[in-house]
Amino acid sequence: MDAMVLKTQQWLNSTYGNDSRFNRVTEDGITGWGTIYGLRRALQIEEGITSTSNSFGPSTYSKCPDINEGDTGNLVYIVQGGLWCKGFNPGGFNGNYGSGTASAVKRFKEATGIGGNGNMNKDFMRALLDMSAFSTISGGKEIIRSVQQKLNRDYYDFYQISPCDGLYNREMNKMLIYALQKELGIAKASATGTWGPTTVSKCKEKTFSIGNSSNIVKLIRYALVCNGYNVDISSSVYDSKINYTCNKFANEMLISKPENTVGYSVIRSLMSSNGDTSRTAIGCDTATKLTSAQIQTLVNNGYRYVGRYVSNTPGGTLDKALTKTEVNNILSAGLKLFLIFQESGNSAERFNATTGAQNATTAISAVKNLGYSSFVPIYFAVDFDATDAQIKSNILPYFKAIVDTIEKDGNDFQIGVYGTRNVCTTVRNAYSEVGRLFISDASYGYSGNLGFTMPKTWSFDQFATDITIGSGDGKVSIDKVAVSGVDGCTFTPEDFGQGDTKEKIVYVTDEMKSSQGTLKVNKDDNGVRVYSSGKYLVNWGFDFIEPVNQKAILPKNAMYVELDPYDERYSLMPIKYLDQDGTIEYGFIMRKFGIGAFDIEIPKEWQENIYTYGLQRYFDTYCVSDDENDLVKASRVSINGHSCSIHRLRYDAKVYNKWFVLRDTIPAGTRVAITVSKTGKNHNETLPLYQREFDGQWINPLPDNEPDGAFIDYMLEVGCMPNDRLFGKE
Numbered sequence: 230m231d232a233m234v235l236k237t238q239q240w241l242n243s244t245y246g247n248d249s250r251f252n253r254v255t256e257d258g259i260t261g262w263g264t265i266y267g268l269r270r271a272l273q274i275e276e277g278i279t280s281t282s283n284s285f286g287p288s289t290y291s292k293c294p295d296i297n298e299g300d301t302g303n304l305v306y307i308v309q310g311g312l313w314c315k316g317f318n319p320g321g322f323n324g325n326y327g328s329g330t331a332s333a334v335k336r337f338k339e340a341t342g343i344g345g346n347g348n349m350n351k352d353f354m355r356a357l358l359d360m361s362a363f364s365t366i367s368g369g370k371e372i373i374r375s376v377q378q379k380l381n382r383d384y385y386d387f388y389q390i391s392p393c394d395g396l397y398n399r400e401m402n403k404m405l406i407y408a409l410q411k412e413l414g415i416a417k418a419s420a421t422g423t424w425g426p427t428t429v430s431k432c433k434e435k436t437f438s439i440g441n442s443s444n445i446v447k448l449i450r451y452a453l454v455c456n457g458y459n460v461d462i463s464s465s466v467y468d469s470k471i472n473y474t475c476n477k478f479a480n481e482m483l484i485s486k487p488e489n490t491v492g493y494s495v496i497r498s499l500m501s502s503n504g505d506t507s508r509t510a511i512g513c514d515t516a517t518k519l520t521s522a523q524i525q526t527l528v529n530n531g532y533r534y535v536g537r538y539v540s541n542t543p544g545g546t547l548d549k550a551l552t553k554t555e556v557n558n559i560l561s562a563g564l565k566l567f568l569i570f571q572e573s574g575n576s577a578e579r580f581n582a583t584t585g586a587q588n589a590t591t592a593i594s595a596v597k598n599l600g601y602s603s604f605v606p607i608y609f610a611v612d613f614d615a616t617d618a619q620i621k622s623n624i625l626p627y628f629k630a631i632v633d634t635i636e637k638d639g640n641d642f643q644i645g646v647y648g649t650r651n652v653c654t655t656v657r658n659a660y661s662e663v664g665r666l667f668i669s670d671a672s673y674g675y676s677g678n679l680g681f682t683m684p685k686t687w688s689f690d691q692f693a694t695d696i697t698i699g700s701g702d703g704k705v706s707i708d709k710v711a712v713s714g715v716d717g718c719t720f721t722p723e724d725f726g727q728g729d730t731k732e733k734i735v736y737v738t739d740e741m742k743s744s745q746g747t748l749k750v751n752k753d754d755n756g757v758r759v760y761s762s763g764k765y766l767v768n769w770g771f772d773f774i775e776p777v778n779q780k781a782i783l784p785k786n787a788m789y790v791e792l793d794p795y796d797e798r799y800s801l802m803p804i805k806y807l808d809q810d811g812t813i814e815y816g817f818i819m820r821k822f823g824i825g826a827f828d829i830e831i832p833k834e835w836q837e838n839i840y841t842y843g844l845q846r847y848f849d850t851y852c853v854s855d856d857e858n859d860l861v862k863a864s865r866v867s868i869n870g871h872s873c874s875i876h877r878l879r880y881d882a883k884v885y886n887k888w889f890v891l892r893d894t895i896p897a898g899t900r901v902a903i904t905v906s907k908t909g910k911n912h913n914e915t916l917p918l919y920q921r922e923f924d925g926q927w928i929n930p931l932p933d934n935e936p937d938g939a940f941i942d943y944m945l946e947v948g949c950m951p952n953d954r955l956f957g958k959e
Contacts, residue, residue: 230258237310293351311357342378361392369395397680436492452499457682502670502678506693512710516549526699539595565718571610580623585630600722611648614675649677686736688716737815746790748848756782759816847906857952873902879957915940
């Protein structure tokens, strides 16, 4: 309970409680919507509005007066109460607009990113009398808050002052689009904060090449940050670094982007999950039982993948269930088929452990009846905007039951999930068995898509719905689906001639990302190839993981973390590395062929990969050369019987104890002794630090001589090349 919030609530009830236009507020000392509504109604009463409401609408906004230092009365009480509820101490609650209140208003304005004097106007009053936060809240990021403040500073007059809480959500997305509309020259009265036809038309006229400068380029930078990319948000220049990041985004989203240029397709996809809905696709899904004429329509329109539902909804009127004849007709036409299961999965109440087990049993039976014996992926649909709480309470138990049921059945059917970015990412991170992701990006207004980056190794991306193609008997309604190739749909029913090769996708899981690793450097002149995922093959009884989707090449002398692999992934090694745009990324490098690989035709590139892996070296054996562009063998000394490599810090470095509690900061220039390249067991962003030099002596790096060793942050995010990373020449 906050005493000043309680005092505000008591004042509201005492002052306005007998006015029929006011709803009494609960006096509990807790800021909530009830108190905010009370402050809004109090303001409306002071404005002379006869029909009050809980909203801060146009009438409230237009009638709101300026309230300035030196004023007294109820309007000042409302300002002071709002400040207390927002966490800005005005120095009292007395109805006098003194220096304390003015100072608190200035701090509030600074928190919005706009700044200004200590007086209150209607724009800031609307932001004050709201539950929006103006400091970074749990789960928020400082870089996002910085973007929010910049948007407020430059564009609030075109829309309104928006939250600065560090969360990319619906409100921030709306503010981004308002900002874009202003830069496109759309009049304020016509701006909507949505992608309407005028916004689309004017945005399509804009392209930016390397060297161009524009405020829209700055908005592109903001949107890249919102999508999880690390870029400079202070520049308005489209340079080679931002072009690289835009290329990276376009490649991951399968968006066509001209070389060294950015335009509508990338901008739209950065600011809405569905992106450019007019772009072509080779995949689709449909609830229609496809006739031969309709299948030919798909082929004629360039579609190569089609998703179909394996069963009907009990009690439903739509006959959408895939048939065996339809399967054979689809495959005979050269199309690839992926399977979807959905039985009224449009509310949280439909999802629990019981329905998960029932749905898995139904899906297994339906897929077997279609002629599939095993291994084919089945995408179980979550077709609503599930919140974090609903995912935890309903969706995760549902998928746990699916995993258990399929395992109990003795089949190796693959499990996929259809849903928002948040649903797909959370379910996959919870259960490694759920390896196939079908993203419902067409629902661009869903909270589960706004503020969530596209999951890595997605299979399908539904970005446009209810598209009608063809005519006559061939007319059919479909949803357009981007196809990543992760799910190759190579498994065909037994009746259609299933082959001997099966596959499933492996990816860098959250468990891998947090596992212990080894800090290494690449000594191959040609660099080391990094792949986003791999295909786990069962080929004539032999296991092998084929690398898939090359995403980067780490140059010679680059530093990276080789994460502890899982036994089943012996041919690929998960790694953590710094990409050229400054983001920490994860992927696989190939380290050996694996059992049975001698029976597989080995591509030349894979052979080169194995040679490259042989040229990876432990970090502690090298230090930076005098010219800082190369690595040389690190000098080694014996300290207390421990063989140590000696390095000199290029920057101040944080030191932690074994519980990852920050214990000290060692200044740049200090010599440090390292015995191994193995990272911290629970924090792979650190390296064991044996000793540090102080006054010419080697000493324990922990200030209180704590036992069990110290750990130093090696700052991969600072840089991975010799001339920019933490450890310099000895």
